[in-house]
Amino acid sequence: MIPFLDLKQINLRHESEIKSSIDRFLQSGWYILGKEVEQFEQEFAEYCGTRYCLGVANGLDALVLILKGLGISEGDEVIVPSNTYIATILSITASGATPILVEPDLLTYNIDPALIEKYITTKTKAIMVVHLYGLSCDMSPIQEIAQKYNLKVVEDCAQAHGAMYKGKRVGNLSDAAAFSFYPGKNLGALGDGGAITLNDESMYLELKAIRNYGSHKKYENLYKGINSRLDELQAAVLRFKLKHLDEDNQLRRNIAELYNEKIKNESLVKPVFKGLDPETHVWHLYVIRTRNRNHLQRYLNDNNIQTLIHYPIPPHKQEAYKEWNDRGYPISESIHAEILSLPISPVMSIEDAVKVTEVLNEYKEII
């Protein structure tokens, strides 16, 4: 079987270096908010080009903390893409604000900037964009709209570590950005982890306290905070893995380029490639579309190729958001019905990728 993602191999490639990072942590005898987190925050901020980074417990918390830092709460509206991973939307409802879902562009799968303006009301406080599947959103028109209406911009970078837009990294294209280091992400820890990147000093200082019980100084509490910290152990591992992020993203890009070049089946829609600046995409996922998706998935499985669906149910069709179940988001719905994610990772061999393209080119669609 060609696996969708061999996570074990991704980490075992660097077994001895990861073990020595863990050993350094163990020998330090310091477990929470120590030198590893501090160093990682500096290194990740430098990598993204921002002034500050804060390590937190996971990507969802990073988004929740950002909304808190921006003062967004009940009565406010936040514009967000209708096709995203559920955590993006959960962060907005957790803050008490109302998510305003906006349909994506069918070519990029990212929020369609041309649709945003008509959803802005007097209650709108922010636009939360998601660089879905690893492709940076087209940020210039979004930043222009935000400026025109005095809105904050938040990036969900959980799938796009290292992607660039017009010479800047994602994470540095907004008021604040959230990253996840869930093991399967492009920069993955050995467990949960997350980060916030930002440039504003006062928001940085506030969120730094809020993630730690609202305390800036031991046993003194400025805010009604929470406990959401990146572990020293995970930070030690992430510091090592960050050094390999660009290289890993390039390995993903090589697979994507090969798929793009060699997949020639008319019944499959490939992701945008033409005219794309290669740096804007870090290929967290390589997602194709086809009319009979379940048939294609079975066919690939029968040919020993594992695929996944990101995601099978759009947020507005989830039980958790049953108040939205009757609304129509036709573009999102057709995306969710037709997409399939092909195997891609920094440890996938070129031979396996070629094999995937050969099997796909022999696929005969049945409607």
Ligand SMILES: *Cc1c(COP(=O)(O)O)cnc(C)c1O
């Ligand atoms: C993974 C992911 C998250 C959530 O990150 P966690 O660390 O799992 O909480 C948020 N948004 C998107 C787009 C994601 O892919």
